[in-house]
Amino acid sequence: MDAQHKEYEKMKNEIHKEIELLFKANMKIFDWDIPENDDRESARLIITAIEEAVDKLKRDVEAGKYDNY
Template identity: 40%
Template sequence: MSKIEQLEMDAHRAQLASDLSALIEKYRSIFDWDVPEVDEALSDRLILKALRQALDAFEADLPAGKPG
């Protein structure tokens, strides 16, 4: 049987995806404003890489012994 935390995450998964999409769009807009003739594919890769690095750093700071 799933833990209550998993059930709660499942209930909010769509909202999390929507929030992440909005965050990516926010940074796409910033690139569009700040970089003339922006390479959209490159900016998307850079945004995704930065998000992964931030998530990795956040995960590394979690208390030890508590797997996700």
């Protein structure tokens, strides 16, 4: 296994935790800002926003934006 894949294995769980923290923080904000909040719908909307951001990152990677990061 090369160094990048070793680092990936080491960091994967931390990345997942950070995404979950982002999700939960936004769920709290929806609850604070919307008294009659539908938690399931808010969760869906937040996940959609996260997916859109990941899709943009994927496009940026393929376009070479991070080749010399």
